[in-house]
Amino acid sequence: MNELLIGYNLKSPQDKDTKININVMNSKKEDLLFKYMIGCNGKWNTLKDFSGNNNVEWIPKQDGRYIVMVQARKKDSPKSFDYVSRDNYVIGDIEEKLISDISINTKNLCIGEKLNLTVNVNKVPLMFRYWIKINNGWEVVKDYSADNTLTWVAKSDGKFEILVECKNVDSENNFDDFETIEFEVEPLKEIQIEDFKCLAGNLIKGEEFVFQVTTVHEEGRDILYKFVKIYENGKFECIQNYSTRSIVNYVENESGNYKLLCFVKDMYSISDFDDRAIINFDVKDYKDIVIKDFTSDLNSPQLCETDVVFKADVEGGKELLYRYIVKGAYAEDSGYIRSSSYIWTSRIPGKYSISLWVKDRAFSGNYEACKNLEFIIDEKSSEPVKIDKVFIDKKDKVLINEEINVIVKASGGTDLRYSFILSKDSIEVKKIDYDVSNYAKFLPDSCGVYKLEIRVKDKYSEREFDSHKLFNIDVLRFIPANINYILIPTKDYFVVGDTVSLEIVSQNSSDTLIKYILKINNHKVEETNYVGQKRYIFVPKYSGKYTVEILAKNKKSDKFFDCKRGVSIDIHECIQLSNTKISCNKLEFKCNNSITFTVSSEHGKDVLYEFFIKENDDWNIVQDYSKKNYYTFIPFAKGEYKILALAKSQYYKGSYEDYDVLKFNVL
CATH class of the missing domain: 2.60.40 (Immunoglobulin-like)
Structure with a gap:
């Protein structure tokens, strides 16, 4: 970035052997040292090393396009330089500039975004080379080729500068023209875990657990979640590697105390994680035993010789055992039995207390839950009324x-x-x-x-x-609307432009009104009034998760809705990638000779490829996912090899969409 103002006593262009004074205006108002350098055709000469002079004399000896660069450093600074500025200066009669201008899609990017650069020229054909300045050093991004475009992905934040060198096809110079352009990459906004909770009410071994993480992050960013389960003994297990799924579910088959550690990060973050949280939970062998009700089929009092059936309504446990203990004029104990009911025949009149003990078969104590009721037996004996x-x-x-x-x-x-x-x-x-x-x-x-x-x-x-006996009867002014079914197309893969039709099946259809709310990626984009239409049709224009919330109510209802249902459909950007094939540039394979494998696929969008090689019965990754659809391999030993190519669209969230394997023998 030009942070110093460079001036001259003579304006560009000038003839060679002309005495040109270069001066620097110190707008920083700091005590600085200055270094002056001149570059031409890729070669740099130092006019004057660091000193307190803010001017220098330059007498060029050859015609050409020059770069005048001034570096400035604070006297006590440990850095190579603190400020730098560049300017162009022409000596002699130089032909018309080859580069007219450089255009980029944006001057402000976020980490993970792409910079698209196009070089506009005054003639063709030309060759182009691209440099980028990172950490005060220049790196070649793309060597000389006829391509006047460059795509670069921002992986770190800061201020950057791209240098484009251009030359004629038959030129022997390092470059015939050049231009630079500056841009800035902004850091990712902080990601924080807002909530980490278990959605399951009871954590019982053998049942599915569901944990959900809620994060606060910049809208539109892809957030990755990783879940690690930690055992009581400190052993840990990854149950979900980094994925965009913020909900993880799994079945735990052993009871005990566990911890679940969640890591979150932006997909393009260079950190191992941006935030983390941990949750403790206990896994039980079974649900807690609760006696919901303990009743008899006959009301107290009853007469002697009457059969009274005691009934237990119990929830929880895995393999329940019941024990009925009768205390009164005479005692009776059923011992632990499997039946939730017990028949007691009254023999002696009097007041009795009946206790119910319940426990799981695995429990070693007397009981896990208990309940009592009182019962009176009268003198007379007759058939009871039921x-x-x-x-x-x-x-x-x-x-x-x-x-x-x-x-x-x-x-x-x-x-x-x-x-x-x-x-x-x-x-x-x-x-x-x-x-x-x-x-x-x-x-x-x-x-x-x-x-x-x-x-x-x-x-x-x-x-x-x-x-x-008691019965509750619900009397209504009308029958509330109820959605029985939502009929959706039988297709299991939708792309942008497909027609999606939903049909509602409900009882009392003529008295039912429906409201449709369409959301794309959880953002509401359309909401209808309550209508009698039982069919809803939309044509997606963008990819994403489309959710249709369906609210139904009776015409006479004064509620906002009587029944609410929803359906979600994933809309893809394009048809799923398929028909991946690996081809090779050779028919025979020999040691120490390079082999180039090329992969092609049908459909998909912005396809990425990843390559694995199997050598000596071991698979090794040799090229991570990229748009590079070929891989060059040099075998150093004879034998059987396999190459695996994974392919996926850039926006596909899974590990791969399609793949192909090719086996070959090296002689």
Whole structure:
């Protein structure tokens, strides 16, 4: 970058042997030392080494295009120089410039982006060579060729300068013309892990675990995630190498304490990682045992010689064992059994306490969960009253003013009576007192959750009821919309320009309205009003993940939606790469003779190639992914070899899309 201002007593061009004074204006207002150099045709001469003089005399002896370069250094600086400037100066009658100008796609890039450079010239044919200044040194990017374009990928940040040298095809000079252009590469913005969590509610061995990482990063960047599992003994295992998947899932087959370490980095970052986080988790052999309910089929009290069935509703565990302990006028212990129900025949009247103990077969203690209930046995003995079945003609949701019919079947007793109580919000709506009829009907006239209690007792019973059951009935103004299926095209690979059609299958279709929300890479691009159309069609113009959120509601609904579903479709930039073939420039292969292998593929976009060689039964990578579709190999020993070529489009996230293997023998 020209940080110093170079001036002359005579303007360019001048004749040779002319005395030219070069002076430097120190705009930095610092105590500097200056060094003056002159370059022509790739050769440099020092006019004056570092000194405090801000001017020097130059007498050119030959015609040509010269580069005047001035380096400046602070007196106490450890660097070779702190500032540098260059200028062009013509001596003699030089032919018209070959390079008219240099154009680049941008002067400000981010790491990972490409710089596209084009050299515009005043005549053809010409040869071009490209240099880049990195860390105060010049490196050849591309040697002389007829190509007037250059593509360069930014891998580090800072200020850069590209030098283009140009010459005629038959020229014997190092160059006949040159131009430079400057640009800047900005550093990647910081990536931070915002959240690292497990999406599974219970971590049980043998089940799939799902962990999710959320990061804060610059929009549009490709972020890579790596997950490493750490065992209690310090052993570690990589369960996902760097990938764009921020969600990792795997099955853990052993219980114990684990840690999961996540590394994140920008795809083009030169660091091993940009941020990391760790999460601790315990893997159990089974879910915690919880007794949800412990009930009996008959209400207390009951009469002697009555069979009472105790039922346990338990969740958790792997192989459950149940133990029923009866304490009272006489004791009874089932011991640990596999059945979740137990039949107890009452023999002696009195007050009893029944305990339920539950544990997993692998548990060594007495129990992992327990629950108790009280039960009273009366003196008299008769067949107990039981509700065997209840028939309700409206099993699902019920609409306002829609009739509900109920029939009860019960057994036991001598002469049964039936009562029905319908309530809402703990307020009794309708009650049918005890009667011989086991049938009832109700006509709810408002929305809400109704509770229907059915009571049965013997005609001679003094209890409020001998047996009863409760049912909840949800009464609605309308049936909420429900999406049964989303029909999508049977294609499994979509590219830009394909027509994507979604069709909604729902109940009560004529009363259902649908809202469609289209998102591309999680950015909303289109949202419809609620419409009756059950088909949604779009034609993708860009690659990415297209998500269609589908909201459905009944015409009468005042909610934003009754049902919500979604579908995601990956749209690819082009047809998947295929038909990869390796060809060779020779028919016979000999030791110490070079062999060039060339790879070709169909479809894909900006195709990259990676090469492996199998020698002495070992595969070794010999050329990482690049656009270079050929590899030159020199065998030094005879024997059988194999070459493997992996191919993928530049934007493909996987390891490869297609490959080919070629076997050859070296004589």
